[in-house]
Each structure stands twice: as structure tokens, then as C-alpha cells.
Amino acid sequence: MTGIVRIGLLGAGLIGKEHANYCMSAEGVELTAIADPSPAGQEVARELDVPHFVSYIDLMDEAPVDAVIVALPNIMHADAAVAALERGLTPLVEKPIADSLEAAERIIAASDKHNVPVLVGHQRRYAPDIVAAKRFIEDGGLGHVVSVGLLSTWRKDEKYFDVTWRSRKGGGPVLINLIHDLDVIRYLAGDIDSVMALGSSKVRGFPVPDTAGAVLEFASGAIGTAMATDAAASPWCWDLTSGYGAYFPSPPPGDVYFISGTEASIALPSLTVYRHRGANNWKSPFETSVLKRTETNPYVAQLEHLAAVTRRQAEPLISARDAFNTLAVAMAIDESMASRKYLQVPQLHDKGEYTDDC
Ligand SMILES: NC(=O)c1ccc[n+]([C@@H]2O[C@H](COP(=O)([O-])OP(=O)(O)OC[C@H]3O[C@@H](n4cnc5c(N)ncnc54)[C@H](O)[C@@H]3O)[C@@H](O)[C@H]2O)c1
Numbered sequence: 001m002t003g004i005v006r007i008g009l010l011g012a013g014l015i016g017k018e019h020a021n022y023c024m025s026a027e028g029v030e031l032t033a034i035a036d037p038s039p040a041g042q043e044v045a046r047e048l049d050v051p052h053f054v055s056y057i058d059l060m061d062e063a064p065v066d067a068v069i070v071a072l073p074n075i076m077h078a079d080a081a082v083a084a085l086e087r088g089l090t091p092l093v094e095k096p097i098a099d100s101l102e103a104a105e106r107i108i109a110a111s112d113k114h115n116v117p118v119l120v121g122h123q124r125r126y127a128p129d130i131v132a133a134k135r136f137i138e139d140g141g142l143g144h145v146v147s148v149g150l151l152s153t154w155r156k157d158e159k160y161f162d163v164t165w166r167s168r169k170g171g172g173p174v175l176i177n178l179i180h181d182l183d184v185i186r187y188l189a190g191d192i193d194s195v196m197a198l199g200s201s202k203v204r205g206f207p208v209p210d211t212a213g214a215v216l217e218f219a220s221g222a223i224g225t226a227m228a229t230d231a232a233a234s235p236w237c238w239d240l241t242s243g244y245g246a247y248f249p250s251p252p253p254g255d256v257y258f259i260s261g262t263e264a265s266i267a268l269p270s271l272t273v274y275r276h277r278g279a280n281n282w283k284s285p286f287e288t289s290v291l292k293r294t295e296t297n298p299y300v301a302q303l304e305h306l307a308a309v310t311r312r313q314a315e316p317l318i319s320a321r322d323a324f325n326t327l328a329v330a331m332a333i334d335e336s337m338a339s340r341k342y343l344q345v346p347q348l349h350d351k352g353e354y355t356d357d358c
Helices: 014-025 039-048 056-062 074-086 101-114 128-138 158-162 172-189 298-310 320-339
Strands: 005-010 029-035 067-070 090-094 119-121 145-153 192-200 211-218 223-229 257-261 265-268 272-276 286-290
Touching: 005 014, 005 056, 005 298, 014 029, 014 039, 014 298, 029 039, 029 056, 029 298, 056 067, 056 074, 067 074, 067 298, 074 090, 074 101, 090 298, 101 320, 119 298, 119 320, 128 172, 128 257, 128 265, 145 172, 145 211, 172 192, 172 211, 172 223, 172 257, 172 320, 192 320, 211 320
Parallel strands: 005 029, 005 067, 067 090, 090 119, 145 223
Antiparallel strands: 145 257, 192 211, 211 223, 257 265, 265 272, 272 286
């Protein structure tokens, strides 16, 4: 197909409403229908003057759409994505791709069967700092990556948890938030083979931990650490300090990803590069530089990429298999928090096989 890609939005809650608004500024897309049974969802459709459906199946069968955005609770992603794929519609599935690896596999199988691509909503990969860092690291700017540190620490408001799925199994700061950071880090530093994690529910007392700390072992041999909490009054979360989050005030800038290689280190989102001047060892002073970035709104870039994927002009930047591998890391952290065990991360490769059957 060529021309404008017609989009149906499934779920007009917190992030769905943002997608609906970004559809108005993205090139090559048009929001043609919204499905959401809630009065709030109906109101979003009324405000934007697009047809409203109670059932997303009815939307897919009756509205003129080429692609759908699956912005539903995690547990509903697989059923909705599979229904779209069966109808030849390209789904942009919000992250995580699904609430379990089995559900993610159902999406992959349907995509293969119907030969329709899936794009997954890890929108940080389109952000200017991640794009610039990716290029820099791929060009060998760090040498061999040795260590990775990441922080995803902030404090959510109490009202956020009125929506119950967010504090139950399948929700929590690892599957809702840290998964974004894990995706970025996999994108920049490569696959993660194994994890060891501890969690705490001390502050919120929910069934899922409010705080998690993990050690990550990369396929390259690099080692990483990851901290996530939704209970700390902290600015060290990419959505806050990057200024690219969809609905947050920007606190003073601060770095949240720290990637170090044998030749240099980089901190994001500032894109500050640290390199020894002269001999490459701790006795030499550092010189710092800041990489250039091209300003883009990652959510708008994601929608424009969805249009290109739907027209089969581009391969998905985050395919279902790639998102499975990111989900597998988050699930392994979740499991390790519960069992207090060191766990291998099952990885799916292009042919669709596990390299590890743990
Ligand atoms: N990429 C991001 O930055 C980002 C940010 C927030 C959330 N998310 C992801 O987006 C998804 C939605 O999260 P949220 O916080 O917006 O959730 P939410 O609960 O605010 O919104 C979900 C919406 O789905 C609607 N819904 C429920 N059942 C439905 C059905 N059968 N048909 C149609 N609509 C239905 C609900 O009424 C609600 O409006 C989750 O997967 C979450 O992880 C991504």
C-alpha cells in the first residue's frame, strides 16, 4: 500500500490518549477510530471527533484501518495483536509485547503465519540520545563494552494505582518501566544472557515489588546493574531527565545510563563521552565531549515508522522477536526476585528457537 496509513486505537487510557494526540502531528498517518468501552475512552473519541467502538473486534471489522495501536492492559496484548494479524492489520503493540513469554510466542506465530509484521512500542529507540549513542557505540567509540549501569527510580502518585493491573502480577516497575531501560540497554550493549535480582515490597505493600535491583550478564561478557523503583522521590529515570517522556515535567538534567568500554565511557541522556587524554589508564586526566543529537519526538517518530512498516517500506525497528528477548530479561528479573536465584534468560533468534530452555 502507499499513502496515508489509517490507524485504529485500541485502548484510550494513559498512553493511548497520547498516541491519539500524536497521530494528529505525525506524517503519513490518520487516526480513523478508537475502541475503548470506558466513558473516558468514549470522551477521547468525542474530543478528537473520530468514530468510537466499544469492542476492538468491531473496530477491526468495521472501521477503515490499515494498522492498530494496542494500548490495552498488558494481559490483553496477545489476543488483540493476534486478532489484528489475522485480519492483515499491522499492530503497534505497546510494551511489554505481552504479559508472558507464551503469549508473546502466540503473537510471533500469528505474525509468521499471516506474514504481517509487528512493531513493538519501545519508543525510546527513536529518541535522539539513544539514536546518537547507538551510532557511536556501533562505530566502536567505546571499544569493547565492559560495564553498564542503569537507573529507573521515581515516585508514582497514589492515584496511578487505582488501576489494579498496574500493581498485580504482570504489572509493577520491572514489567511496566524497567523493561524500557532493559530494551535500551540490549539495543546499545547487546543481549543479556543471565540475571540475578532482589526485590522489595516494603513501601507500597503490593503483590509485586515496588523496588528491584538486578545484576545483568551480557553475551559479550559485560556486566551490568539495574535499579528500578516507583516508590522513591528520585529524578533518575530516563522519562524525567531526558525530557522526552510523554507527560512529565522535566526535572534538572541528570544521567541514568552509564556505559563503559575499554576505550571510553558514555552517559545518557546527556551523551557525555569521557576519554583519557594520553595513556588510556586511570593516571591520565579525562577529556569530555558531548555527542550531537537530532531533535525528534520519539512517539511521533514511532508512528511515522509504523506507517512505513505498514506500507512494507521498512522492517520493524523493534520486531516481535526482539521484544520477546527484552521481555525475557524482565521476566527473568521478576522470577529471580521471587526465587532469589541466578537465572539464564531464554533468547529467541530469527528462526524462532530458544538458545536456552530454562
Ligand atoms: N510506551 C510508553 O511510554 C507507555 C507508557 C504507559 C503505558 N504503556 C503501556 O501501554 C499499555 C496501556 O497502559 P496504560 O497505562 O495506558 O493503561 P490504562 O489502564 O490507562 O489504559 C488502558 C485502556 O484500555 C481500555 N480497555 C480495557 N479493556 C478494553 C477492551 N476490551 N477494548 C478496548 N479498550 C479496553 C481501558 O478502558 C483503558 O482506557 C500497557 O501495556 C502499558 O505497559 C506504555
